Amino acid sequence: MYSGNCTNCTTCGSCQQSPNVDTPILFCMHCQPSDAPCLKACRENAIKVLGGAVTIDGDKCTKCRDCVEVCPIKVIKI
Structure with missing residues (x-):
């Protein structure tokens, strides 16, 4: 399920997320904040x-x- 961009560094925490969580969790450093599609979509x-x-x-x-829907590496789980 990991994207080809994942390096298994555990920095973003997406490896520890589970689908359909009650509270969305994200600590992602994949996109530059100024270009983050999720930031613009919210x-x-x-x-x-x-x-x-x-x-x-x-x-x-x-x-x-x-x-x-817009996350390029599909790490956001809600």
């Missing part, structure tokens, strides 16, 4: 940049899955 402004990583604010996320 209508609720629930996706933020924290220390150079793209993260999801579970309190703001409505689980619409727009970010899941």
